[in-house]
Amino acid sequence: MEIKIVTSNNHKYDEIKRILEQFDIKSVWIKYNPMEIQSEYIHEVVIYKAIDALTMIQPPFLVEDSALFIHSLGGFPGPYSSYIYNKIGNKGILKLLENTVNREAEFLCVIACCIQKNIIKIFSGKVRGFISHSEKGEFGFGFDPIFIPEGYQKTLAEMPIEKKNEVSHRGKAVKKLIKYLVSMESFNKDSYTFIKE
Amino acid sequence: MEIKIVTSNNHKYDEIKRILEQFDIKSVWIKYNPMEIQSEYIHEVVIYKAIDALTMIQPPFLVEDSALFIHSLGGFPGPYSSYIYNKIGNKGILKLLENTVNREAEFLCVIACCIQKNIIKIFSGKVRGFISHSEKGEFGFGFDPIFIPEGYQKTLAEMPIEKKNEVSHRGKAVKKLIKYLVSMESFNKDSYTFIKE
Numbered sequence: 001m002e003i004k005i006v007t008s009n010n011h012k013y014d015e016i017k018r019i020l021e022q023f024d025i026k027s028v029w030i031k032y033n034p035m036e037i038q039s040e041y042i043h044e045v046v047i048y049k050a051i052d053a054l055t056m057i058q059p060p061f062l063v064e065d066s067a068l069f070i071h072s073l074g075g076f077p078g079p080y081s082s083y084i085y086n087k088i089g090n091k092g093i094l095k096l097l098e099n100t101v102n103r104e105a106e107f108l109c110v111i112a113c114c115i116q117k118n119i120i121k122i123f124s125g126k127v128r129g130f131i132s133h134s135e136k137g138e139f140g141f142g143f144d145p146i147f148i149p150e151g152y153q154k155t156l157a158e159m160p161i162e163k164k165n166e167v168s169h170r171g172k173a174v175k176k177l178i179k180y181l182v183s184m185e186s187f188n189k190d191s192y193t194f195i196k197e
Numbered sequence: 198m199e200i201k202i203v204t205s206n207n208h209k210y211d212e213i214k215r216i217l218e219q220f221d222i223k224s225v226w227i228k229y230n231p232m233e234i235q236s237e238y239i240h241e242v243v244i245y246k247a248i249d250a251l252t253m254i255q256p257p258f259l260v261e262d263s264a265l266f267i268h269s270l271g272g273f274p275g276p277y278s279s280y281i282y283n284k285i286g287n288k289g290i291l292k293l294l295e296n297t298v299n300r301e302a303e304f305l306c307v308i309a310c311c312i313q314k315n316i317i318k319i320f321s322g323k324v325r326g327f328i329s330h331s332e333k334g335e336f337g338f339g340f341d342p343i344f345i346p347e348g349y350q351k352t353l354a355e356m357p358i359e360k361k362n363e364v365s366h367r368g369k370a371v372k373k374l375i376k377y378l379v380s381m382e383s384f385n386k387d388s389y390t391f392i393k394e
Contacts, residue, residue: 035234035235036234036235037232037233037234037235038232038233038234038235038242038277038280040280045235073284073285073289074283074284074285075284076281076284076285076289077284078280078284079280080235080277080280080281083235083237083275083276083277084273084277084281086271087270087271087272087273087274087275088270088271088273088293092270092273092293095292095293095295096285096289096292096293098292
């Protein structure tokens with residue numbers, strides 16, 4: 001059996017698939033974007049995405065949502081990160097932060113995993129960091145070229161996918177999901193089958 | 198009978214109520230914000246809002262959604278106008294448009310009116326204009342202080358509510374709704390009762 005990764009974003013699929021592979025969990029890409037609600041709470045957005053996906057897709061599957069929160073902009077771009085990235089891009093963010101000393105920001109990723117029709121589990125990962133003064137790097141996508149994780153000198157877009165997965169919000173959330181999937185082994189034979197089959 | 202105006206925004210309620218009053222249509226404010234989906238299409242957002250409101254509120258009622266689309270920013274802030282206004286405000290928009298010659302923009306308002314449980318009618322109004330170089334005016338709300346309607350020298354926030362209603366996207370949409378409500382008279386006695394009672 002495989003876990004379906006439900007996303008319209010091939011970068012997200014790639015990143016999640018790579019980590020699952022390290023733990024021998026197979027995955028398949030369902031290129032579909034479930035309906036999203038407007039909410040400042042990514043957790044809420046993701047739960048509704050999972051419920052919407054359940055009307056179309058057989059579990060087990062996962063949906064995810066990620067957001068960049070810039071402290072000096074009150075959390076902007078937040079839950080509409082993808083839309084705002086498409087409209088004003090990294091250049092727009094850098095313009096809004098011109099002459100701004102406080103460049104603290106954080107990336108949040110929330111994953112909802114539907115194990116069965118009536119079991120939705122939520123996992124989140126966060127990475128703190130800073131908005132750079134210019135775009136750097138060719139890897140990744142979205143705001144990666146302007147986000148420097150705390151403790152690093154490079155943007156996420158300067159890190160190859162394996163390195164980004166070690167550091168990133170998405171990497172952390174996926175690892176929590178994997179920990180849960182693996183822990184199911186000790187409770188439930190069926191779950192074992194589900195993970196390893 | 199009265200039409201319920203379902204919105205969490207008192208400014209919107211005030212504007213809509215004033216126009217309805219001119220046509221002897223009574224209204225009552227239901228201070229509630231129905232669930233909104235993420236979509237670039239305001240019409241779609243509004244239809245879902247109406248469907249969500251129908252689970253809580255007895256028709257007849259109306260819900261609305263409005264958005265500012267700035268041409269040189271690819272339509273930003275668009276469907277997330279309210280969120281983006283709360284985060285970066287008019288100052289953020291002016292910063293994004295620094296050194297930008299093309300300041301064309303438009304405001305769109307879409308109203309969904311639930312006449313009965315199975316009748317949802319949609320009305321929209323649009324006003325073209327320009328983003329000013331600074332904030333002006335004390336009336337209105339949101340992006341009004343930076344939006345100058347085509348053919349005018351003043352921002353929407355420099356116009357008292359009656360004047361704004363003559364010009365604005367919301368005013369136009371409400372007048373289309375009223376035209377529909379009034380036209381129902383000729384077809385249906387019950388509708389007549391509904392409008393005039």
